[in-house]
Amino acid sequence: MQRTDFGDMACSIARTLDVMGEPWTPLVIRDVFVGMNRFEQIQQDLGISRKVLTERLNHLVERGILERRPYDNRPRYEYHLTDRGAELFDVLMAMVGWGDKWLAGKAGPPVLYRHRACGEVSHVDPRCSRCGEPMHATDIDVMPGPGAAR
Amino acid sequence: MQRTDFGDMACSIARTLDVMGEPWTPLVIRDVFVGMNRFEQIQQDLGISRKVLTERLNHLVERGILERRPYDNRPRYEYHLTDRGAELFDVLMAMVGWGDKWLAGKAGPPVLYRHRACGEVSHVDPRCSRCGEPMHATDIDVMPGPGAAR
DNA sequence: CTAGCGGAGTTCCTTGAGGGAACCCCGACT
DNA sequence: AGTCGGGGTTCCCTCAAGGAACTCCGCTAG
Numbered sequence: 001m002q003r004t005d006f007g008d009m010a011c012s013i014a015r016t017l018d019v020m021g022e023p024w025t026p027l028v029i030r031d032v033f034v035g036m037n038r039f040e041q042i043q044q045d046l047g048i049s050r051k052v053l054t055e056r057l058n059h060l061v062e063r064g065i066l067e068r069r070p071y072d073n074r075p076r077y078e079y080h081l082t083d084r085g086a087e088l089f090d091v092l093m094a095m096v097g098w099g100d101k102w103l104a105g106k107a108g109p110p111v112l113y114r115h116r117a118c119g120e121v122s123h124v125d126p127r128c129s130r131c132g133e134p135m136h137a138t139d140i141d142v143m144p145g146p147g148a149a150r
Numbered sequence: 151m152q153r154t155d156f157g158d159m160a161c162s163i164a165r166t167l168d169v170m171g172e173p174w175t176p177l178v179i180r181d182v183f184v185g186m187n188r189f190e191q192i193q194q195d196l197g198i199s200r201k202v203l204t205e206r207l208n209h210l211v212e213r214g215i216l217e218r219r220p221y222d223n224r225p226r227y228e229y230h231l232t233d234r235g236a237e238l239f240d241v242l243m244a245m246v247g248w249g250d251k252w253l254a255g256k257a258g259p260p261v262l263y264r265h266r267a268c269g270e271v272s273h274v275d276p277r278c279s280r281c282g283e284p285m286h287a288t289d290i291d292v293m294p295g296p297g298a299a300r
Numbered sequence: 301c302t303a304g305c306g307g308a309g310t311t312c313c314t315t316g317a318g319g320g321a322a323c324c325c326c327g328a329c330t
Numbered sequence: 331a332g333t334c335g336g337g338g339t340t341c342c343c344t345c346a347a348g349g350a351a352c353t354c355c356g357c358t359a360g
Contacts, residue, residue, distance in 0.1 A: 012249025089287035099162025108296035137239035147257035
């Protein structure tokens with residue numbers, strides 16, 4: 001398919017896609033996050049082809065999103081999120097927020113997320129890191145930054 | 151390639167991916183957001199194949215993310231974000247946050263985002279919609295919701 | 301000791317999506 | 331009448347996703 005490489009673009013969206021933008025990858029990260037750490041579990045849960053799963057897991061390990069740990073003295077491995085991997089989950093939570101709002105229908109959200117700090121079922125609310133007010137597309141101006149392209 | 155359909159899964163991440171998970175789609179949305187509303191502009195900016203761009207634009211219009219507007223009495227069209235499309239940008243901002251933090255390197259972020267409400271260059275901070283405290287992967291418990299699978 | 305099992309891949313074949321270039325349509329200008 | 335330019339459509343080629351079969355290798359049961 002000779003897919004275009006997004007990693008070289010001067011855009012953090014493109015670069016992030018280079019890490020987690022391939023089909024299945026976000027779902028693999030979700031599975032690992034909810035405690036499905038082994039190859040067979042993930043493969044059966046998603047119904048993904050074993051070949052593609054191997055590829056995705058290796059890619060994520062290479063990029064430092066997942067860590068591969070032996071869990072037996074047999075050659076058995078578990079995959080766990082690294083710190084940067086866990087932070088990627090912020091992106092998935094944003095997807096959950098949008099999907100719950102626009103695609104869940106009247107059945108309601110398929111999965112609930114409880115915020116441990118306050119104990120409430122909740123969702124993420126993107127806020128400005130400076131002033132703490134809501135920060136959405138319509139509240140934003142875009143400007144070139146220091147790492148902008150040549 | 152007979153890609154698996156994510157839209158039917160009982161998971162808001164998968165459903166959101168069904169809308170914006172294909173290659174190029176997030177970058178198309180970004181381009182439209184920053185004011186590149188026409189086919190030729192987007193095609194040249196991204197270097198995407200015209201065929202794929204047509205497909206992606208149609209898909210996004212069908213899903214109600216983009217709106218196709220004539221802008222001349224010639225057959226010319228512009229694409230604009232709908233409300234639900236603009237809200238999808240929350241997901242892209244989460245990608246920007248992660249990419250800026252982990253992939254920008256010492257050159258710094260390629261693009262800056264200014265929060266119009268406070269005037270500061272900033273980034274999004276995911277917070278709990280209930281208590282307002284930070285909400286990350288490590289602060290969350292996952293539970294089945296009303297729309298869970300069969 | 302051999303047979304079988306189960307986790308974790310690897311190999312191989314088929315199908316179809318992405319890349320890329322060429323082509324088409326159509327209203328407007330010259 | 332000819333050309334331009336936006337917005338696609340068509341065609342061919344390559345390579346990635348699906349899916350099934352196969353491999354490897356330590357453990358365990360007979």
